[in-house]
Amino acid sequence: MKRNDFILIAIILAIAAAGLIYLNFAKKSGDMVVVKVDGAVYKELPLNKDTTLEIQVTGGGTNFLVIKDGHAIIEDASCPDKICVHHRQIEKDGESIICLPNKVVVEIEGSKQNEVDAVAD
Ligand SMILES: [Zn+2]
Incomplete structure (x- = not known):
């Protein structure tokens, strides 16, 4: 060589x-927490505001979402596997927690203005 x-x-x-x-x-950190049930948007919540949400799933299931200190977790759920409850907290754009039995997806979405132009350079 x-x-x-x-x-x-x-x-x-x-x-x-x-x-x-x-x-x-x-x-950077995402801005919105988007909750989807069975593929449809159930609720959108700001990530920078501490809150809790009980997600009611058709069929009687529930997932208990907690947003605190700029990150989101599923604190409790009715599903048998509890994979969503044991998932680590999410806070960055594109991260998600999925509960397969309840068909619940909790996803972080950044602001609509993205930096694609800057990266392409
Ligand atoms: Zn689950």
Whole structure:
């Protein structure tokens, strides 16, 4: 391998690393908590406001959503597996908690203005 090739690879790696760091910074906290039941939007709540919501699912199921300190968790649920309850808290754009038995999806959505233009450069 020629010396110039090595330098070129080093530069490419440096650019890739810088890009990754930049993307991590760009991935800011989300703004809205979107609750969906069976694919339909059930409720939208701001992430920056502490609140609780009892999600009533058709068939009698419930998921108890808690929004606190800028993150969201399912604190309790009627489902048998409790995977949603044991899921770690979500707070960043695109993160979600899914309860398969109740068909409940809790998702973080960022503000509508995205930074696609800046990233594309
Ligand atoms: Zn569940």
